[in-house]
Amino acid sequence: xxxxxxxxxxxxxxxxxxxxxxxxxxxxxxxxxxxxxxxxxxxxxxxxxxxxxxxxxxxxxxxxxxxxxxxxxxxxxxxxxxxxxxxxxxxxxxxxxxxx
Amino acid sequence: xxxxxxxxxxxxxxxxxxxxxxxxxxxxxxxxxxxxxxxxxxxxxxxxxxxxxxxxxxxxxxxxxxxxxxxxxxxxxxxxxxxxxxxxxxxxxxxxxxxx
DNA sequence: GACACATTCAGCCGCGCGGCTGAATAATCA
DNA sequence: TGATTATTCAGCCGCGCGGCTGAATGTGTC
Numbered sequence: 001x002x003x004x005x006x007x008x009x010x011x012x013x014x015x016x017x018x019x020x021x022x023x024x025x026x027x028x029x030x031x032x033x034x035x036x037x038x039x040x041x042x043x044x045x046x047x048x049x050x051x052x053x054x055x056x057x058x059x060x061x062x063x064x065x066x067x068x069x070x071x072x073x074x075x076x077x078x079x080x081x082x083x084x085x086x087x088x089x090x091x092x093x094x095x096x097x098x099x100x
Numbered sequence: 101x102x103x104x105x106x107x108x109x110x111x112x113x114x115x116x117x118x119x120x121x122x123x124x125x126x127x128x129x130x131x132x133x134x135x136x137x138x139x140x141x142x143x144x145x146x147x148x149x150x151x152x153x154x155x156x157x158x159x160x161x162x163x164x165x166x167x168x169x170x171x172x173x174x175x176x177x178x179x180x181x182x183x184x185x186x187x188x189x190x191x192x193x194x195x196x197x198x199x200x
Numbered sequence: 201g202a203c204a205c206a207t208t209c210a211g212c213c214g215c216g217c218g219g220c221t222g223a224a225t226a227a228t229c230a
Numbered sequence: 231t232g233a234t235t236a237t238t239c240a241g242c243c244g245c246g247c248g249g250c251t252g253a254a255t256g257t258g259t260c
Contacts, residue, residue, distance in 0.1 A: 013123075013126070014123055017117070017120050017121050017126070018121050020117050020120075020121075021117050021118050021120075021121035022217090022218085023113075023114055024218090026113070026117070026192075029196075030195060033195065033196055040236085040237095041236075041237060041238090042235095042236060042237075045237090050218095050219075050220090051219075051220060051221080052236090052237075052238090053219090053220075053221080053237090053238075053239085054218070054219060054220075056237070056238060056239090057217095057218075057219095057238095058218090060238090072226095072227095074227070074228075074236095075226065075227040075228060075235070075236055075237080076227090076235095076236055076237080077236080077237070077238095081196075083196055086193060086196055089189065089193060090190070090193060092126075093186060093189060093190060095130060095133065096129075096133055096181075096183055096186055122247090122248085124248090140206085140207095141206075141207060141208090142205095142206060142207075145207090150248095150249075150250090151249075151250060151251080152206090152207075152208090153207090153208075153209085153249090153250075153251080154248070154249060154250075156207070156208060156209090157208095157247095157248075157249095158248090160208090172256095172257095174206095174257070174258070175205070175206055175207085175256070175257040175258055176205095176206055176207080176257090177206080177207070177208095
């Protein structure tokens with residue numbers, strides 16, 4: 001059980017760090033955050049020079065990592081940032097404060 | 101000047117997050133840390149199943165990101181972790197604590 | 201100097217990431 | 231219903247990452 005949790009956590013680190021590795025995805029997170037924490041897919045896509053479809057995939061990667069979530073609202077989807085999930089990065093960094 | 105600094109910082113985020121994206125490289129950092137902060141290349145390579153050369157490249161990526169540094173000591177190279185550099189990740193995360 | 205050891209350099213190769221385009225789905229409006 | 235808007239799904243493709251092997255470099259030991 002504890003073992004499985006630890007495994008799950010390792011996997012979480014993996015997808016989270018991978019998600020954060022791409023500059024466009026980091027910008028997406030910052031963009032949503034500075035827009036008050038939520039934005040529609042269209043608004044997000046409009047910020048970037050890429051084709052929307054490209055941004056869509058980035059959104060999916062971020063959502064797969066649990067860093068954002070979405071909710072249908074009429075015909076648009078509103079993406080919301082999941083700040084708690086970012087805490088995991090802090091948790092990982094905390095290892096380096098812990099004396100060995 | 102301030103502009104250039106901000107640009108430099110953006111680039112730093114880029115290479116740091118890219119460096120941290122690979123699980124092997126994160127493990128390298130943790131391994132060095134829990135070994136007291138420094139290890140020889142051979143000791144590090146021995147931890148991994150990969151060919152040494154593969155680990156060498158990971159070390160170079162980490163060094164390029166400023167997350168580790170090395171120092172020649174006789175015929176071996178000792179790698180040392182640069183904890184300060186990891187702070188930049190915290191700095192980036194701090195944006196999300198800042199209310200927009 | 202000759203040899204062994206520690207590590208890196210150079211270069212090959214497969215696979216997945218991230219860009220694109222074109223079609224599909226879902227909801228709203230006339 | 232049919233047209234329009236918002237968004238995603240499906241699939242193509244080029245390029246770089248990350249694995250490998252083989253050779254080179256540098257430094258102690260005899």
